[in-house]
Amino acid sequence: MSTRRALTRNQALVLDTLTACDEPLSAYAILDRLRGEGVRAPLQVYRALDKLVETGLVHRLDSLKAFVACSHPHEHDGAAVVAFAICENCARVWEFSDSKIEDRFAAWAEAESFLTKATTIEISGLCVSCRKAAEATEGAKTAV
Template sequence: MAEDAQMGTDLTKNQQLVFDALSGADGPLSAYTILDLLRERGFRAPPQVYRALDKLVDIGLVHRLESLNAFVACRHPGCDTHEETIAFAICEDCGKVAEISDDALSDELGQIAGRSGFLLKKSTVELRGICGACRAA
């Protein structure tokens, strides 16, 4: 029976380990970095990481940063409840990533797509630059 269609899905052991690794990091991690972090917990090969990542991304608990080939735990509140466009601001100095949810941006992307008759499924928005903290430093 479908007992939990809305609340946080239970993660499997591997998914939880990967998610914890990402949550504990203060920046994006590559799949192979995660693998190395989890070797002492029994991980031995890439598919174990990628399978967990695939699921976590699917659920919405983890985001993939296309321009970095890396992954971050979702820190946006209520991220698993709706699929809106999320932009990422990636600091090229400190490596940290800020997650930005912006309705005007979502609308704008929707309009751009609509104008060209494009059926939009997923948007990737990644901003590269220097974060406020690094600029101040």
């Protein structure tokens, strides 16, 4: 039943690189980290990424032109809509989904007879820690 195929060498290298990193990487950043492993051309990385994205093990963040390993690869049963919150300071990513949101999009699509194939949701802002850090320095500044 599982459509999960063994990964090829390049795919495994790319996935490992992304998994080991706690922030999104551009294709070229991945390439740089894999030169030691014999990966030399962008296309090798892009091809691996294409497959990984296709199977849901990796997500592309359009707003960053970068890629992250999926944090819930096991939950990819249905066509769940996933949202990403990206901290613009530390670049870390939170992946979540919400069935109510999904329902509203489905309702809109239904009303318009739009056939949905993919949904991209990306929220950028500041995560708790970076927010607090920013508020602290703000406070110090204005407190002078």
